Amino acid sequence: MRRRLISSTLAVVLVVISVFGVSLVIVETRTITSSAQESVDSEALRLASIVDSRLVGGERVDPDILSGHGGGERYARIEIPGSPRIELGERPDGSVIRGTAVGERGERVTVEESRSSVTREVGRTLLIIGAVALLAVVAAVLLAVRQANRLASPLTDLAETAERLGSGDPRPRHRRYGVPELDRVADVLDASAERIARMLTAERRLAADASHQLRTPLTALSMRLEEIAVTGDLDTAREEATIALAQVERLTDVVQRLLTNSRDPRTGSAVPFDLDEVVKQQVEEWRPAYRSARRALVRSGKTGLRAVGTPGAVAQVLAALVENSLMHGGGTVALRTRVTGNQVVVEVTDEGPGVPADLGARIFERTISGRNSTGIGLAVARDLAEADGGRLELVQLKPAVFALFLSRETGRRDRDEDRRDDPAPPRPIR
Structure with a gap:
């Protein structure tokens, strides 16, 4: 029973963790990707606004100036009509996240970031989720073991009580376990034990009473039969036989009374x-x-x-x-x-x-x-x-x-x- 309780509890926890864990991974992956995309788009708009402001003021646009305004952390490409293309940072390899913005003077700003950074962020999130899931599984196993012991131990104890009743030991144990259903079973077993004890006591008492109450009439009957056995007088034998028959009637009355009292002592x-x-x-x-x-x-x-x-x-x-x-x-x-x-x-x-x-x-x-x-x-x-x-x-x-x-x-x-x-x-x- 303990194994079944632990297995069922662990199965439920694993299903819950799988459902919610997969959902959480999907949501977090999309959130991280969306956040990275928004960050790249925001960077492209910022650089486009800087370029616009310098072009409107007739100022020169070059990589050093743009780097001084916070550019260069990501790869950026600025294309101004009639001017050479300006590139900031190192162009990433492989899959990238790209954001583009177009300024008022027709300039085009493109910002790119390697998708590996997003992958690393998703990996850290997955690691955290996995650690939390592992802790949840460990906690579930511990709780399942504790609950299984809490339920299995009382059942074992109740089984021992029932076995004791069956073996003729009707002493109630008066143990309770804090579980209403199990306590109800314990109440029933204790009540049964008390009833069995009363029945056994009544049976032993009936046997003792019967042996004692029957002994006196039997003794008197034995004495009358002895008188009949040794006498040679027919009248005396008849008289003793009549008394012996009265003793038999007394025995019958004693037996009937014992049976009546065994059914209801108050009768x-x-x-x-x-x-x-x-x-x-x-x-x-x-x-x-x-x-x-x-x-x-x-x-x-x-x-x-x-x-x-x-x-x-x-x-x-x-x-x-x-x-x-x-x-x-x-x-x-x-x-x-x-x-x-x-x-x-x-x-x-x-x-x-x-x-x-x-x-x-x-x-x-x-x-x-x-x-x-x-x-x-x-x-x-x-x-x-x-x-x-x-x-x-x-x-x-x-x-x-x-x-x-x-x-x-x-x-x-x-x-x-x-x-x-x-x-x-x-x-x-x-």
């Missing part, structure tokens, strides 16, 4: 539901795991509450909190339900050492974990809670108390009773 399907059923379900699902760890899982608080949200999402949030207490907490884990204002609160607490102070404000950030875990469980749980208009907070560090706040489906009288009965909620840890 929600909040509906009124019985909170007691969700809490009871989680207690029954996790109680075998707690028995295996020789720990207890209990529920307390107000019953008969109806909340607004997605039952599957609320179940996943509670499962994440219960699993977090199983892995990182200690002692008995309690699920307590209460009412504050127009909200239903589900608190999950244990008797363990609590959350370190340095992690308290960052506990819901992804990759933040007190032990060797994925660090995304609580982050996913908070996202699920917020998707339906609720919120998940850490309201106490030691012992750790996590609170899930959901909108409550209730009448005005119930809200007045709740305000009298329920104490002010604890402030979340920030």
Whole structure:
């Protein structure tokens, strides 16, 4: 590309110089020739006027007198009727420029100048024009090289950016080149890089969320299948199979929700539901795991509450909190339900050492974990809670108390009773 830009620019400059240079040479040659002719004619008229003035005054006309009046630089021939011919200067050889003038007394003055002087003047002019043309060509080449580099370097850089995008490196470069068209291309590439980065982030996040959210139902399903495998009682097997089918339905719901969130994370399907059923379900699902760890899982608080949200999402949030207490907490884990204002609160607490102070404000950030875990469980749980208009907070560090706040489906009288009965909620840890 650089070679083409330089060649095209140089070709344009050469054409312009050729057209204008030839025209200028022709004009200058004619101007110099015309000027020389005018000078010779003027010299002939001047000498004719001198001769006339001396003849009118009866004075003698001879070469010495005419030479004293400025003649002799060019060849001049004066022909006076009845007098010998007078010649001034040396007669030039070859082609000449001739000027003739006739006086009032019939005298004829002829002035000649060698055309070689005109040729020398034309040569000097051509030399000057050629030097200027050469400088113009050199300047054009330098400008063409500079412009070619200015245009080719950004294009090379943009090609490298496009190649980086194609190889999976979506970092925008934010480089601009001072050329509107190239800057527009750079803007488009940077915008594409940002979109690709968001898409890759969303895909990685979906994969991480899917692996985490599917792990809990799969664990519960595995435990039920193990119970079926070891039991010899048909009724127990049927009961465990029924629970396993419920776990399959939960898995289907999780997958559907993940697909919905991947298309639009803001999509929600909040509906009124019985909170007691969700809490009871989680207690029954996790109680075998707690028995295996020789720990207890209990529920307390107000019953008969109806909340607004997605039952599957609320179940996943509670499962994440219960699993977090199983892995990182200690002692008995309690699920307590209460009412504050127009909200239903589900608190999950244990008797363990609590959350370190340095992690308290960052506990819901992804990759933040007190032990060797994925660090995304609580982050996913908070996202699920917020998707339906609720919120998940850490309201106490030691012992750790996590609170899930959901909108409550209730009448005005119930809200007045709740305000009298329920104490002010604890402030979340920030």
